[in-house]
Amino acid sequence: MANKIDKARIKENAARIRREGYTPVVPDLQMGFVHNNVDCIGCRACEIACKDKNGLEAGPRFRRVQYIEGGVFPNVFAFKINMSCNHCAEPACLPACPTGAIWKRQDNGVVDIDSTLCIGCRKCEAACPFGAPQFDPSENVVKKCNMCIDELEAGRKPYCVSACMMRVLDVGPIDQIDTGSYQTKAVGPNDDLVRQVRTMADPELTNPSIRFVPHSKGRVDD
Structure with missing residues (x-):
């Protein structure tokens, strides 16, 4: 069911x-x-779970499994990168939104969106270096991952994390992930x-809240 645009709140915001x-x-x-590029098998169960949770039709994908290939025979390589909204510390999408449809939650840092305030200008889509905001042509609004905030608030993991059969995708406090104090498979x-792997935009742009176990050929400093 399409979201009803709240024109009064749009003007006020x-x-x-x-x-x-x-x-x-x-x-x-x-x-x-946090995503393990080495052990990910690219099954896309996370993508399917995300689309099912958010009722997304063909087209918009909040979570995307990217296949990275390269090298020259016989020294070739391939690995997977799993990306969605990175809930950046300095999100570029947020100040780009003219109606306040996008905001950052004070309690957990999740960058959330209220599509009833979206006017479909797609400025957030253009501003994000990671392709997180997704335009839904059927409703003429932008939507995005909100880290399954309803699940987080209920003490559960996002659907993408729960669906990962290899347990290579997880979510947690980013400072604890950085120090190794957060227990995750x-x-x-x-x-x-x-903080950055091959083909990914410079993390200095927005300070994204994602970390990777990189493939040997995925390091940007190689």
């Missing part, structure tokens, strides 16, 4: 944004994703985490 400007949110806790005791 747009006026407030023009008057007050954009104030960055520093959350109490920043949740983020996606990261082994000897794995080194990186």
Whole structure:
């Protein structure tokens, strides 16, 4: 069922944004994703679970499994990168939105969206370096991953994480993931985490809340 556009709130929010400007949110806790590029088999169960959870038709994909291939025979390689919204510490989509449809949650840092406030201008889509905002042509609005906020608030993991049969995708406090204090099957005791892998935009642009166990050919500093 299509979201009903709230024209009154759109005008009110747009006026407030023009008057007050954009104030960055520093959350109490920043949740983020971690993905193991080495052990991911590319089954796309996470993609399917996400589309099912959000009722997405063909086209928009909040979560995307990317196949990276390269090399010269006989030294060839292939690995997978799993990406969705990275719930950045400094999201480019948020200040780009003229109606306040996108906001960052204070309690957990999730970058959420209210599609009833979306006017379909697609400025957020153009601003995001990771392709997270997804335009839905059937409703003429932008939608995106909100880390299954209803599941998080109920003490459960997002659908994509729960669907991962190899347990290579997980979510948790990003500072704990960085220090290794967060227990997850996606990261082994000897794995080194990186903020950026091959083909990914520069993390300095928005400080994305995602970490990777990189494939040997996926490191950008090789």
